[in-house]
Each structure stands twice: as C-alpha cells, then as structure tokens.
Amino acid sequence: xxxxxxxxxxxxxxxxxxxxxxxxxxxxxxxxxxxxxxxxxxxxxxxxxxxxxxxxxxxxxxxxxxxxxxxxxxxxxxxxxxxxxxxxxxxxxxxxxxxxxxxx
Numbered sequence: 596x597x598x599x600x601x602x603x604x605x606x607x608x609x610x611x612x613x614x615x616x617x618x619x620x621x622x623x624x625x626x627x628x629x630x631x632x633x634x635x636x637x638x639x640x641x642x643x644x645x646x647x648x649x650x651x652x653x654x655x656x657x658x659x660x661x662x663x664x665x666x667x668x669x670x671x672x673x674x675x676x677x678x679x680x681x682x683x684x685x686x687x688x689x690x691x692x693x694x695x696x697x698x699x
Contacts, residue, residue, distance in 0.1 A: 609677075618680045619673070626667035628687035636661040639682050642675035 605621045624630050635644050646657035650668025657672075665671065673680060 616677065617674055618677050620680070621670055621672050622684060622687060624665045624667055624669040624671060625687050630665050630671075630683065630687040631667045632664060634662050634664050635659060638665075639675075639679050641679035642673055642683050644671045644673055646672040648672075 607619045607621065609616055609618045611617070630638070638644065644659055644663075644665075646655045647659050647663065647665075648655050648670040650666065655672075656663070673683065675683075
C-alpha cells in the first residue's frame with residue numbers, strides 16, 4: 596500500500612481471491628503522464644478500470660468500455676494485482692505532483 600500511495604494511488608483496500616491478492620484504489624490521470632490519451636485496453640495486463648469520474652463531471656462512468664480513452668484529470672477506479680497497478684502508477688508518475696484530495 597505504501598508504495599502505491601506514494602505514487603499517487605488512493606488505496607481503498609486489497610482483497611484475496613483464489614489465492615491472488617488484488618489492490619483496489621483510485622488514481623487521477625496526470626496531464627504529463629503516459630496514461631492520458633490511451634484507451635483502457637492498453638492500460639496493462641491484469642488491471643481493470645471499473646469506473647471513471649471525468650474531470651468536471653458529477654456522475655461516474657461505469658462500467659467504462661475497453662476503448663474508452665483516459666484524459667487528464669479523470670479519476671480512474673482500478674482493481675488488479677499489485678504489480679499491474681504499480682506499473683500503471685509508474686506510467687502516470689506525474690500525478691504525484693497533482694492533488695488528489697477529494698474523497699469521492
């Protein structure tokens with residue numbers, strides 16, 4: 596959790612299913628990271644975005660389609676193995692410098 600939180604993920608919880616530990620959390624897509632502009636199906640193996648709150652929107656988009664493109668300021672609610680989630684966070688590393696202080 597500590598590593599994920601230090602990379603900008605607001606960790607909600609983790610759970611174990613069939614002996615596999617999954618991390619659940621929220622990240623804000625950085626304007627200068629490598630996640631902005633990519634479709635969800637290019638996010639990585641094992642990680643799933645279960646909902647997105649678009650910048651300026653009041654409603655969650657769920658479930659998002661695999662061809663949904665992430666944009667800067669989106670809040671993505673993700674689930675996946677720790678390694679897959681950490682890989683996505685590293686690609687979005689610039690989000691560490693951007694506030695993610697809302698509690699939604």
